Amino acid sequence: MTSPKGKIMLVGIGPGSHDHMTQRARAAIAEADVVVGYVTYIKLVADLLEGKEVVRKGMTEELDRAVHALASAREGKKVALISSGDAGVYGMAGPTYEVLFQAGWTPESDVQVEVVPGASAINACAALVGAPLTHDFCSISLSDLLTPWPVIARRLDAVAASDFVVALYNPKSGRRTQQIVQAQALFLRHRKPDTPVAVVKSAYRRRERIEFTTLDKMSDCDIGMLTTVLIGNSHTFVQHGLMVTPRGYANKYDLDDGGSTRAGERAGRSLSTGLLGWMENLRADHAEGISIAALAQQHKLPADYIEAVLNAPVEVEEAVASTEESEA
Template identity: 80%
Template structure:
């Protein structure tokens, strides 16, 4: 890969600098990790997007501060590397987690373009932080208790067909989905297109939470539904959480069940349902499902009908039918203990 931004990073003999890619969390210092605060305290230079710099302003006394604009990610990384080559300790900050739509990726691209390796004099550390998806989920309830994914609607660097395919696949697979970068002053139709794709697979009344500026001064939370989602106030400081087919809203809280009702009768003191065993795979888990598919196939159902019935590719069904018999692990060998 070629980085268009020039990388001029001469080594200074006898100097050893460092770059800490610091995730500062959602925006309030109460939600920063101890290591994140320490990395900023240790730094000679702090580099970041102007808004993120403001969020940690009380930690920056006596430091060289480099403020960059929203689209200057590569410039931030280049400046950090040049300062580190000069022997300085640099904190390159990202909101949330530096590795989730943050500065970790662009920085490694610049580093590798400049010939850096992990054995280099410049030490690089990633300091993890709570991502927007974690912060927003904590504010609205427990929407991420089951499988989830995130998709950025920004098409500044990613072609829209790629984004649309990911949205459609996530919607069809019944993931809870977090939409990052959902809308801006120029990008107003991406959220509308995302809504249309999700409505192909989800009920119109699917719960949706829109969180703006989580844990920041202008925090705002809106609960709505999928069919009303695009009509709400949404911007670049918003994260949109779309529930799955089981997600519900109750008492102002968005909750996605973990699935205990599949195994336990919640109305009868959480007694194990007939045919199920505590701590073991569901009767409709992998091995039970394979047994059922084999029985259906033996009864005369072909691959096409089995694929349609289970909404899975026919070649996968064929592979499953050819899988050798297996058995659940013995209790002594079982590793799962959650349910």
């Protein structure tokens, strides 16, 4: 008789409230024989675990969790390996696949693997403070337990200069107290001291706390391992207790005139300063004698990129265009 196929379900349980857990996440836990997770996450789903084998692991025992999940699945059991937020965002999906590959696992093996997505901390915290992620954003973990600090610092410096809205994960712990201070210093090299910042602790959990502050005061806030720090870009603002990052509609539409299209712009088409318009202006400036080096400095872009753009074939924008991904 063929033994039953085991399964590992990498379950993102969201920020912690059952109201924000997906239906599939709840179903995965319900069908599991074994539930494995960090002790704090196990507590968040304790009322869903009756009759199940529960394996509680410590904060730094991620690989142990993955190894235990694989061993149980090879016995034919269904295993829910849980992460807060999303299992693929600083969660258990990555280390589990590493353990699986190291053990010779392939998708055709006797253990099935399913990643069950969940709302990450960046989504949960953004929802609580307004709409800070409406434009380009990224996330960076300040944990140097596995990543060298110079790597983290280079990333912080790059995103600060690039004007992303940034979510800082793992910003501070009892032993790691200076990382948030260093991050603040790197951001202040590129951004104004009054840049809006939201500090969200325990989003959608019992001890939820939200604090609005500014970049120059950020490191003075109550920050810990259950905190996510959202740093706005140069256009982010706070009004009526809500943090908002404009999408850029004001670049194309006159919001004071009923949303009419500004001169030189067309609804559903790229901005006049979008790629093709910018390339046209760049060529015109270069033809008037402005050097590549000067153009690179003006646009804050690498000179070799400017040169490549100038040498690229001239393209004509299509006469008929779709509504450009809903003004995306």
